[in-house]
Amino acid sequence: MKNNLKNVVLKYKSLIGLLILCMVISFITPRFLTIPNFKNVFTQVSVNAVIAIGMTFVILTGGIDLSVGSILAVSGAAAAIIIKSTGNVVLAIIVALAIGCVIGLINGLLISKGRIQAFIVTLATMTIFRGVTYVYTNGTPISGLGQSFSAIGNKMILGLPIPVVFLVIVFVIAIYVLSQTRYGRYVYALGGNEDSARLSGINTDKIKTLVYVISGAAAALSGIIVTSRIGSASPNAGVGFELDAIAAVVVGGTSLSGGEGSVVGTIIGALIIGVLNNGLNLINVSPFYQAIVKGLVILLAVMVKKKNK
C-alpha cells in the first residue's frame, strides 16, 4: 500500500510540483489566484509552450533543435514584410508557417540523411537564419502591421486570448499524434533505440526529418504570435527562446536522451516556469533573481527524476 502511494506520487510529480507551487504563491500574494492573472500567465506561457511542444517531438527522438529562436525571428520578419507589401494577413501567416517548415526540413534532412549531429546542424542554422533575419530587416524592427494582424496576439475568442487558443489546438493535436498514432509510436521507438527501430522496418530518416519540420512549424507559429503581440518584427526576436523551450521540456520530465516523456509533461514544465516567473513578479522580486530561480528549478526537476530511478 505504501509502495503504491509512492509510485503514484512519483508518476504525477510534475503536476504535484506545479500545484504545490501555486498554493505557496497564492499564500504569499492574493493577486495570484485571480482570473485576469491566470489569463496573463497563460498568454505569457503560450509562446514558449508552443515552441516547447514542437521541441518535445525532437527531444523524444534523442535530438535537439537550437534553431527555433531564429526560426521564430525569420518567420515573424517574413510575415511583417508580406503584410507591409500586400496587406494580406492570411498570406503572411501561410508564408511564415511555410518558412518554418522549410527550415525544419533543411534541419531534418541534414540530420537524418546527412548524418550530421543535431546539435551541430541546428547550431549552424540558428546562426545562419538569425543572419538572414538581420539582412531582411536591415537590422531594425518592422512595425506598422495593422489592426487585423495585431488582433491575433491581442484579442480573444470564446473568452480566451487567441494565443492560448492556438496553444490548446497545438497541444491537442500533439497529444493525439504522440499517444494514438503510428507515427507517435515510431517517434518513441526511434528515441528509445534507433537501431532496433530501423531493423523493425521503420523509416527512421523520414521520422527524424518530420520532427524537425514540426519543431520549425511550431517556432514559426510562435513567431506570428510574438510579432502580432508586440506589433513589430524585431531582428532580435526569439533570442534565447530555444533554451526556455528545452527547460520546459526537461522540467516536464522528458529525457534528453530520447524515448521517454510527453507533451503533457512539457506543458506542466512550461507552466511551472511561467507560474514561478509570474509569482516572483507579483512579489516584486527583481527579474535578475528570476533567472537564478529558473535555473534552480531545472536542476531540482532533474534531480527528482533521477531519484525516481
Next chain:
Amino acid sequence: MAKITPLLQMKNVSKYFPGVKALEDVKLEAYSGEVLALLGENGAGKSTLMKILSGVYNKDSGSIIIQGSEVDIKGIKDAEKHGIAIIHQELSLLPNLCIWENIFLGNEEFNGITRRINKKTLKEKSEILLKDIGFSIDVDTLVKDLNVGEKQLVEIAKALSKNSKIIIMDEPTTALTDVETDNLFKVITKLKNQNMSIVYISHRINEIFQICDRITVLRDGKYIGEVMTTDITKDDLISMMVGRKLEEQFPYKKSPKGHTILKVENLSFSEKVRNISFEAKSGEILGVSGLMGSGRTEMAKTIFGEYKKSSGKTFVDGEEVNINSPKDAIEKGICYLSEDRKKEGLILGMSVGSNMTLANLKKYENGAKRIDKVEESKSVQEYIKKLSIKTPSAQQLIKYLSGGNQQKVILAKWIMLAPKVLIIDEPTRGIDVGAKKEIYDVLNELKATGKAIIMISSDMPEILGICDRILIMHEGEISGILSKEEASQEAIMKYAVGIKN
C-alpha cells in the same frame, strides 16, 4: 579441494522487482578450488543472484558470508574489495577505448606524483593476461573493432586482472567457438588449481558436465537443490531444472519441401560477403553454420537491406526484388531476428506489447491514423499465450523480462507479420533448455505452414538437431552444403575451416 568451510555462503537471499519476485530465500555455497555450476531456466534468478553478489543489485533480505564473516556488499567496488569479480552475460566494455584501457578501467596504476598512467606496464600486463587465455592480439586495438567472441575474452581478462578469489561467469561461452571454449576451460582449470572459486552460470549442460564439480539448481526464484556432477545424469538434471521430464531436446519434424521462396545470386558486400548464392525452400529450416567472422550475420543483414550490397540479385517467389532497407525487405516478406537483442532487437524503455507490435502497427491503424489499441492488445495477448511468454502483463517494461522471454517477444514480433522467409541469428543464445524447446516447436510450426526459415547458429547440437539442410560459410563464402543425413559435427567443421572437396 578445500571442503571444510565454504569460501562463500549466501543464505536466505531475496530480491523483488516491481511486479516480480526474482529471488525467494535462495541459498548458495561455493568452495575454493572448485567450479560450481549455477543452473536454472530463464527467469529462475541466476543472473539476479550473481548481480547481488557482485554488487550490481542490492538484496532485499538475507546474508552473504565470505570466509566465515558476514559482509555488506553495497556496490561493485565493495564486491571487488572482497575478491568477487563477475563477467556479465551482456558485455560491459567501452567500445571507444582500446583493450588494455578496458581491462584496467577503474584500476589504472598511476604514478603518485605526476598522476601519469603507467601505460607500458598496463599494456604488458594486458598481453600476459590475454595470452593466459590463449588470445594473442595487439592490446591497442579498439574494442569496437572486435567481434563478440573476442570481446568476451577481454572481459575475462578484465576479471582476472583484479586478483579475485571468486570469479562468476555468466554464460561465458555463448559467443565462443569450440577452440576458444577449450581454451577457456584450460584457464578455468588453472584457476581452480590456484584455489580460486568459480561460479559458472550456463544452460549448456554438456559443458557443465565437462568443467564443473558441483551444481546448484534454481527454479522460479527458489533454491531447488545441490548435487555433485558425478552423482547425477543429464536427464535427471534437466528434470530438476525444469520440474518435469523433457522429452526430446531437439525436436525434428519432417515437412514436405516445396518451391524455392528465397533465391540469392552472387550477393556481395564489402569483403565480408563474397559471391553468395543459395536457395531457401518452403517448409525447410536451413541452418547456417561457420566460425566466428565467417560472415553469416553480414550475409543476413545484406539480404535484409541493412547493409548495401555491392553486387548480386535477390529473388522472392521467383520474382527479382530490390531491397534497400529493412522496410523494403519486410514488405517483400523477409524478416530478420538479430543476434544482439539488446542493441538491435529491443526497445528497452517500451513495454512488452509495444515492442511486440512495432513492426506490424499498420495492421491496427484505422481511420484518422489512429491505432486500435483493443485490436493491438488482442494480438499481444494471443502471442503471449502462444509462446508462453512469462510477464506480469503486456504493459510491463521489456527490460524487466528475462533474456529468454525477451527473445520470445522479438520472435513474436516477426511471426506476427507472417513472413515468407524468417532469418534468425543465434535464436537461442543465452536461453535455457525449456525455452529453447518452446522456440524450436514454434519454428517447426512455422515450417509446417510453408515458410522458409534460415537459422544462423553456433550451437552445433541445435544445427544438427532441427535443420533440414545446412550451409557452411567460411571467410565470406559458402564452403559447403549438407543435408541432415549427411551432416555431422566433423563434416561441418571441415567446411567451416575451409577444407573443400
